[in-house]
Amino acid sequence: MTSVAIPDVAKRRPHRSWRLLRVAVLNERAFRIRLVVAPMMLAVQLYLYDRLWSAVFQHTGKAAGLTLRQTLTYSLMALLMGRIRWNARTINIRDSIPISVREGTIVYWFLRPISPGRFYMWRQSGDVLYGGGWALLGYVALLAGGVIDPPAGVEGAIVFAASLCLGQVVLYYLGQIVDVAMFWMLSNNGLARMYYFVQDLLSGVFVPLPFMPPLMLAIATWLPFSSGVNVPLSLYVGRTPLSHAPEQLALQLFWCVALALVTRLLWRRASQRVTVQGG
């Protein structure tokens, strides 16, 4: 009889679960048409936004404290940043939490030697890296075409990169809260759609936040959404001076820590109630 014990060497091996990052690319490769549609869709969006803002600024040099050039840079980059987490918006992805909970396959998330939270993190990170690749390509193309401005020097680029990363972490945790809410709901489609609309609106993806009416701007500033897009882009286009960067980065860091604690608590509660899968 062959021994069935897991070899000790296997227990000592470092985790290779990071290789789940590749699922994002493998999924996209399974539907090759997406590789054509994604850049086309992005190009159309960028073109339309460019035309829209050019029309808005036809009779004015400055609006909401921004020039046309700043506004174009802000809004086109906001669109690109929206692409980063495009696939991570898990409404219809088969191995997402909502679909897994609804179909009952979530049970397998609890039968693996990595926690469901870590599995989620690797899958989302893969999607973000993949989406980030497209966003970077778009950014380089826009820069090369002279459509948007480059960052304000090396210091500006470093501050923007740091703020962008922190902003993505904030959006990752917010999306995770919406996903994990599925453990308490029969369907979170409505919640997810509402959330992503609010996130895009209050983070600055649809319209730069400085164009918002004062009350909405105040609300957006007090909520974590603006950390995702508005904070890094305001630093990039110079609407927020670099001298204010430390407090902006600290605010983003605060949201990262606070939301990390909330998601940790939610996962703990969720793992106590894996009952939605039925029979």
Place this chain on the structure above:
Amino acid sequence: MSDADDAIVARELTKTFSVARRHTGRLAGLRSLFDPVLERRTVVDRLTMSVRRGEIVALLGPNGAGKSTSIKMLTGILTPTSGEVYVDGRVPHKDRTGNARSIGAVFGQKTQLWWDLPARQSFALLRDIFDVPAALYERQLADFDSILELSEFWNTPVRNLSLGQRVRCEMAAAMLHDPSIVFLDEPTIGMDVVVKEQTREFLRAQVQDRGRTIVLTTHDMTEVARLCERVLLINHGRLMFDGTLTRLKAEHGGTSHVNVTFAEPVAAVSVAGARLVSHDGMRAVLAPEGATTPEDVVRALISRFAVVNVGVEESNLEDLMRDVYLAQLDAASSASHLA
């Protein structure tokens, strides 16, 4: 703690769910939302059982008996309301990651494979998740392929596989990391007989050659008869029977029925060692009793009557379970009368 020879030990295992009952009448939806009425429902009730290492055990019961909930507690997915459970010496819900290395599971039609990727890529992802060493991974794949013939279709996206092909891949996925204990919750449901037999051969090999412990839930009595040495019967969350299938049949009217159609009406049907269940002139149903086998009854009928059709009908699982349940009710009723 559990005995070292026991792969699984459950003592007084109980699971109770709170179920929200809907209000009726005006504004029922709103009232249910803000003032839900919760009912406690016990799905598994003081289940005590053990499974020894290298054993293949069938966990049987009608729909809603508590089989799947029991399996989910044994796999650590659900936390028991009370009682103790040890799987491979661990408390599964308290050490889920450690437990995951010791167990594998297939839950019926629920897939753990990546739907849009070829099955082989799912295997590679599971290898990375479970940190399966390369040599073990290749050996496992070759081993599984030799019986399940996976290589014929493992480069096909899972969404394009037939049910039988997918379930074979699910079996492989569940055992890729070489678990010592495997839980199979209705794994062959909806499969054709050829694939079912292939799957059974695979499971037999896993127990005999690799020493795995298998807990199987199924409604297929043929599967139980061909695979399982031991049967655990549960109903209403309680263990009703623990023993061999032969003993289950013997104790609870292991009732094979012989259905016979005569060439012409027969006034009286009598066969030694068989009880007459029903008779309407042209047709009769007889139940073998004691040491008499269905074949003995068939031979006796053919030798004594002009028979145009005869068949043996095995009692199904539902009949057996009903008999066990009724017998226990009778026993409980007698005990209360005596008291």
